[in-house]
Amino acid sequence: MFLSQLMRQSGASASAARNLWRKSENPFISTPQAWLTDLEQVEEKKRGIIDLHPDVFRVAPRLDILHRNLTWQKVYRNVQMTKMLTKAEMPGGGRKPWPQKKTGRAHVGSIRQPEFIHGGFANGVRGPRTWFYMLPDAIRLQGLCVALTLKHAQDDLHIVENMQDLQNGDPKFWQDLCESRNWGYSVLMIDDSDVISGGLAEAQEQLAWLNCMPVYGLNCYSIIKYDTVVLSKNALEKIEQRLLQHLHRAKPLNLKYRYQDYKEKILNESRAEENPNMPPIV
Amino acid sequence: MSQALRSAKERALQIVEQASKIRIQDARDNLGARTSGRQVRKANNQMGHTQGALERAAKPPLGWIWGDFFRPWQRMFPGEKHFNADINVRREYIPLSLIELTRLIDLGWIDPSKPIDISTLCRTQKFQINPNIRQYGFDLTEEGADSFPYAIDIEVQYATQSAIAAVEKAGGRIRTSYYDVNALEAAIDPKKWFEKGNVVPQRKAPPKTLIGYYMDAKNRGYLADESDIENNRINLANIRGYKLPDHEMVTEPLKTVDQVFHGIPAGSVISLADKKLYSPTNEIHREYYSKQVADKQYS
Numbered sequence: 001m002f003l004s005q006l007m008r009q010s011g012a013s014a015s016a017a018r019n020l021w022r023k024s025e026n027p028f029i030s031t032p033q034a035w036l037t038d039l040e041q042v043e044e045k046k047r048g049i050i051d052l053h054p055d056v057f058r059v060a061p062r063l064d065i066l067h068r069n070l071t072w073q074k075v076y077r078n079v080q081m082t083k084m085l086t087k088a089e090m091p092g093g094g095r096k097p098w099p100q101k102k103t104g105r106a107h108v109g110s111i112r113q114p115e116f117i118h119g120g121f122a123n124g125v126r127g128p129r130t131w132f133y134m135l136p137d138a139i140r141l142q143g144l145c146v147a148l149t150l151k152h153a154q155d156d157l158h159i160v161e162n163m164q165d166l167q168n169g170d171p172k173f174w175q176d177l178c179e180s181r182n183w184g185y186s187v188l189m190i191d192d193s194d195v196i197s198g199g200l201a202e203a204q205e206q207l208a209w210l211n212c213m214p215v216y217g218l219n220c221y222s223i224i225k226y227d228t229v230v231l232s233k234n235a236l237e238k239i240e241q242r243l244l245q246h247l248h249r250a251k252p253l254n255l256k257y258r259y260q261d262y263k264e265k266i267l268n269e270s271r272a273e274e275n276p277n278m279p280p281i282v
Numbered sequence: 283m284s285q286a287l288r289s290a291k292e293r294a295l296q297i298v299e300q301a302s303k304i305r306i307q308d309a310r311d312n313l314g315a316r317t318s319g320r321q322v323r324k325a326n327n328q329m330g331h332t333q334g335a336l337e338r339a340a341k342p343p344l345g346w347i348w349g350d351f352f353r354p355w356q357r358m359f360p361g362e363k364h365f366n367a368d369i370n371v372r373r374e375y376i377p378l379s380l381i382e383l384t385r386l387i388d389l390g391w392i393d394p395s396k397p398i399d400i401s402t403l404c405r406t407q408k409f410q411i412n413p414n415i416r417q418y419g420f421d422l423t424e425e426g427a428d429s430f431p432y433a434i435d436i437e438v439q440y441a442t443q444s445a446i447a448a449v450e451k452a453g454g455r456i457r458t459s460y461y462d463v464n465a466l467e468a469a470i471d472p473k474k475w476f477e478k479g480n481v482v483p484q485r486k487a488p489p490k491t492l493i494g495y496y497m498d499a500k501n502r503g504y505l506a507d508e509s510d511i512e513n514n515r516i517n518l519a520n521i522r523g524y525k526l527p528d529h530e531m532v533t534e535p536l537k538t539v540d541q542v543f544h545g546i547p548a549g550s551v552i553s554l555a556d557k558k559l560y561s562p563t564n565e566i567h568r569e570y571y572s573k574q575v576a577d578k579q580y581s
Contacts (some may be wrong), residue, residue, distance in 0.1 A: 150304050153299050221306070
């Protein structure tokens with residue numbers, strides 16, 4: 001391959017061979033590859049080439065599936081809390097303001113009727129209203145694969161050896177690093193552990209455009225939102241394993257996502273976060 | 283690879299590679315993905331037909347089930363006493379053809395080097411068996427018998443002679459065995475059964491009407507003598523004119539007559555968390571589960 005020739009020229013050491021689970025035997029499906037680098041110094045040093053699974057990193061770029069995922073992520077969290085009061089819910093207005101007939105005025109029963117100034121609303125917004133829905137599992141799964149494929153196809157996906165316990169936490173260093181490697185305006189680092197320590201943790205606290213995320217937080221919106229996505233080697237393993245496990249599942253999950261099933265979990269979620277000075281979060 | 287040989291996917295990805303960075307605002311639906319309602323033509327418009335119109339419409343004559351109005355059920359089958367008389371008794375078997383089985387093995391859903399029984403077949407999630415509506419397992423049919431390539435060790439609930447011949451010609455072993463409702467429920471979804479903490483049940487003896495079938499060596503019934511079955515195997519090969527392979531496919535010893543799972547004796551409780559099997563310690567329980575004759579009726 002072209003990449004392996006390059007690797008020989010640059011003197012990279014590690015080999016591309018990875019055990020790709022259930023990789024297709026089809027000779028027309030080529031295995032995507034990526035450079036393996038590290039975050040120790042500003043310049044990009046190529047440590048080797050790593051094989052990526054074609055079922056995850058080389059799928060058809062279905063922008064419509066991606067669109068469904070992005071819209072879903074934007075919409076499902078929306079809650080409209082506005083509640084416009086009706087005639088009955090407004091204070092007062094119980095008395096008939098003037099007699100029904102022989103005054104020459106309109107026949108009204110209450111000063112809170114909708115046609116009055118400061119009256120109630122007849123067809124107002126009646127919150128709370130939610131736009132919550134659940135996208136099918138298969139669409140979410142395919143969406144993740146499409147997003148990762150797009151990032152890889154556009155050279156915006158990078159694999160690094162390690163993200164934990166890096167030496168340098170200077171924001172200037174990280175800015176230079178990302179600039180010299182042409183990583184664009186924003187960078188998302190994904191590691192398999194949900195706690196990050198060392199230089200990266202210090203730097204990402206001060207740099208708004210640099211963010212870290214555990215593997216379980218991986219989502220289409222973030223992958224597309226950030227200019228560059230950087231995966232650690234462990235994260236790559238875990239992402240592939242999880243996605244392939246679901247791609248080769250025998251049965252659809254068919255989860256119902258009913259409120260009654262999750263009610264107890266949701267209500268107990270904030271138990272540890274309760275503050276005596278604040279109203280309870282439900 | 284030349285341009286002509288590229289797949290549509292690769293061509294699409296080539297466009298993506300040459301495009302500028304794809305951002306959130308670039309993702310959109312395909313053309314025509316969302317359509318508004320279709321206008322039906324006046325002639326095809328079915329609106330206005332109400333429930334009442336259906337109720338007042340002309341009905342087919344009494345006893346009509348299919349086709350000709352002048353051949354109602356009672357004329358098609360004049361000897362029958364009742365219509366669907368045995369509907370609450372008759373057993374249903376899910377047909378499993380040999381070609382389907384071949385395909386399942388080809389695609390890696392079933393491992394031919396391990397014994398194949400109800401649990402294996404249900405684990406593929408390609409079949410649904412509901413014992414509550416009197417589905418009693420699998421019926422191995424002969425479709426694909428001409429070219430059945432795998433030597434397998436299979437246990438089904440019903441099998442035709444051609445299917446038996448095809449399996450044995452390929453060097454496989456086949457047995458037909460009866461699962462009562464309780465055992466079937468355990469065998470269909472062992473995980474669910476174990477997680478409930480239920481005891482692995484004994485397989486009960488078949489009902490009177492099926493005893494004959496399962497004791498017949500011709501059907502490779504699990505109650506038949508092994509020597510009889512061996513004779514019948516050779517006999518069937520002679521009748522059908524094929525040569526039996528030297529070795530029969532034996533993955534594991536046959537289940538005992540009351541055993542539901544390979545390697546798990548009746549009466550034990552399984553803990554999936556600890557990966558342990560708990561045998562009964564009480565003497566009475568142990569005796570009950572070791573009798574291997576489950577039904578009082580046939581003991």
